[in-house]
Amino acid sequence: MPPRREQTPATSRRAPSAPADGTLSPVDNPQIADRLDAFATLVELADGNPHTVRAYRRAAETIRGAAVPVAELVRSGRARELRGVGPGIEARLGELVETGDIAELAELEREVSPDLVGFGRYLGLGAKRSVELARALDVHSADELREAAAAGRLRTVPGIGPKTEAQVLEALAHEAEPRPRHGLLLNRAWELVGGVAAALDGEAAGDVRRWRDSCELLAVVCAAGDPRSVLARFGALPQIVALVEESERRAVGVTVEGVPVELVAADPGRFGTALVRATGSPAYVAALEPLPDAPDEEAVFRALDLPWCPPELREEPFRGEPPTLLKLDDIRGDLHCHTTWSDGRMSVEEMGRAARARGYAYLAICDHTPAVGAVRGLSPDDVRRQADEIAATNELLAPFRVLRGIECDILPDGRLDLPDDVLAELDWVQASVHGGQRMPRIEMTKRVEAALRNPYVRCLSHPKGRYINRRPENALDLERVFEIALEEGVALEVNGLPDRLDLRGEHVRDALRAGVQIVCSTDAHSVRGLENMALSVATARRGWATAADVLNTRPLDAILG
Numbered sequence: 136m137p138p139r140r141e142q143t144p145a146t147s148r149r150a151p152s153a154p155a156d157g158t159l160s161p162v163d164n165p166q167i168a169d170r171l172d173a174f175a176t177l178v179e180l181a182d183g184n185p186h187t188v189r190a191y192r193r194a195a196e197t198i199r200g201a202a203v204p205v206a207e208l209v210r211s212g213r214a215r216e217l218r219g220v221g222p223g224i225e226a227r228l229g230e231l232v233e234t235g236d237i238a239e240l241a242e243l244e245r246e247v248s249p250d251l252v253g254f255g256r257y258l259g260l261g262a263k264r265s266v267e268l269a270r271a272l273d274v275h276s277a278d279e280l281r282e283a284a285a286a287g288r289l290r291t292v293p294g295i296g297p298k299t300e301a302q303v304l305e306a307l308a309h310e311a312e313p314r315p316r317h318g319l320l321l322n323r324a325w326e327l328v329g330g331v332a333a334a335l336d337g338e339a340a341g342d343v344r345r346w347r348d349s350c351e352l353l354a355v356v357c358a359a360g361d362p363r364s365v366l367a368r369f370g371a372l373p374q375i376v377a378l379v380e381e382s383e384r385r386a387v388g389v390t391v392e393g394v395p396v397e398l399v400a401a402d403p404g405r406f407g408t409a410l411v412r413a414t415g416s417p418a419y420v421a422a423l424e425p426l427p428d429a430p431d432e433e434a435v436f437r438a439l440d441l442p443w444c445p446p447e448l449r450e451e452p453f454r455g456e457p458p459t460l461l462k463l464d465d466i467r468g469d470l471h472c473h474t475t476w477s478d479g480r481m482s483v484e485e486m487g488r489a490a491r492a493r494g495y496a497y498l499a500i501c502d503h504t505p506a507v508g509a510v511r512g513l514s515p516d517d518v519r520r521q522a523d524e525i526a527a528t529n530e531l532l533a534p535f536r537v538l539r540g541i542e543c544d545i546l547p548d549g550r551l552d553l554p555d556d557v558l559a560e561l562d563w564v565q566a567s568v569h570g571g572q573r574m575p576r577i578e579m580t581k582r583v584e585a586a587l588r589n590p591y592v593r594c595l596s597h598p599k600g601r602y603i604n605r606r607p608e609n610a611l612d613l614e615r616v617f618e619i620a621l622e623e624g625v626a627l628e629v630n631g632l633p634d635r636l637d638l639r640g641e642h643v644r645d646a647l648r649a650g651v652q653i654v655c656s657t658d659a660h661s662v663r664g665l666e667n668m669a670l671s672v673a674t675a676r677r678g679w680a681t682a683a684d685v686l687n688t689r690p691l692d693a694i695l696g
């Protein structure tokens with residue numbers, strides 16, 4: 136296995152140090168918190184008890200935010216006054232304050248190597264199993280592991296049966312085309328690939344740059360006169376724990392979760408060529424080949440005598456003039472968010488202020504109705520009490536407008552979860568299927584049709600009801616839904632939650648071809664959630680949406696009118 140370089144967990148560098156004279160330096164709150172966090176991380180890497188991991192993380196957070204010196208509390212035997220500190224953690228704190236470290240943590244740091252864990256997870260092995268395997272076989276690189284596997288040595292390791300052996304061999308065989316075992320959600324993929332790209336002055340490429348809903352090909356392209364230095368910096372990034380492949384201008388590194396990231400260090404004169412190649416889908420790129428050498432993408436497309444193509448459209452082969460796609464700046468308001476009235480974490484005013492600060496003109500508060508079940512839903516009475524709070528907020532934030540909205544459940548029989556006289560008072564009604572999603576296609580389509588026929592419903596939320604990588608799409612006849620939406624003037628949502636992104640790009644394109652309006656919404660449950668508008672807009676772009684196709688690019692009177 137590939138510990139190409141000696142690595143100790145980054146956290147160990149922050150250990151409180153004992154000065155040479157034998158007296159311990161005072162341990163401050165951030166240092167204590169760091170040590171507890173490091174302990175949690177290593178227990179997690181060793182596939183230890185997840186409850187322990189969570190408990191240590193929580194205690195670290197408390198200690199980091201504590202107003203009093205925690206070392207003093209520990210010395211006076213009062214550590215358990217801190218939230219989340221029980222007898223186990225109290226004993227560790229005592230040891231840390233007394234000796235300057237936690238013995239078990241130091242031992243874990245010697246035993247668990249993040250690089251082996253990352254590589255093992257990439258091959259589908261648990262953390263402990265991969266460290267055992269590497270030690271038992273005395274292998275230190277992917278090549279050595281491949282040799283050991285080819286020689287049939289894997290099964291000589293205690294605990295490695297034929298099934299695990301087959302799994303490792305299969306993963307090793309696919310290494311030239313590195314893929315994570317499960318696609319990454321787009322927000323997580325951007326965090327990882329965007330972080331690596333920024334650290335190396337490169338460009339995020341692969342599935343992330345096309346804003347795919349579940350990202351498998353994670354790639355970064357750099358322009359590098361001296362590829363060795365870029366490859367070395369890549370290998371030393373905190374996100375990358377091991378390199379599993381390395382050639383002159385390319386490397387594949389893995390994260391501690393075992394997720395592979397590909398780095399291309401292109402000659403500056405061919406950077407554009409490499410970026411086009413690493414961004415488009417295989418079918419899109421193949422249709423453009425042979426690609427000319429060029430320093431940037433614009434020059435590549437120019438040399439091919441083609442207009443530049445937005446990355447979101449580089450799925451199917453395409454050589455035409457792309458439309459002017461919707462941009463984030465075109466969005467004038469968000470029409471779906473939650474507050475503490477249901478399962479949101481912030482108040483009407485906090486959400487309104489944040490939306491105004493984003494430059495929006497309006498925000499619709501769409502809390503849940505009772506049938507949603509798992510969380511609190513608003514009764515007719517609640518809806519009217521919330522109206523007072525929204526009116527008061529509007530006085531504070533004018534001319535910005537907070538709209539009275541609702542995310543009204545569609546009951547299994549197609550009726551809505553609030554009476555019409557309540558819906559009639561509202562500015563904006565979203566209808567949503569939450570429970571009973573396994574209905575057969577005909578019933579589900581009838582259920583949604585009935586809701587869309589309600590005169591107060593303006594938009595169908597997350598129409599397909601999927602959770603990416605967790606729950607399949609509802610059996611819903613979208614063609615029929617498009618017909619009804621068009622007849623009734625109802626819009627379809629492109630929900631921006633990273634695990635929904637619903638409608639997805641292909642369906643947005645179908646909806647727009649049918650002439651249906653879409654709405655880009657975040658379904659935010661906090662101020663931070665409003666940032667997911669970028670995901671919703673990108674998903675609409677994947678469906679070839681222009682600003683004119685999207686209702687909330689319009690001023691408020693055009694929406695309320």
Ligand SMILES: [Zn+2]
Pocket residue numbers: 542567569596597
């Ligand atoms: Zn919902």
Ligand SMILES: [Zn+2]
Pocket residue numbers: 471472473501542658
């Ligand atoms: Zn919602």
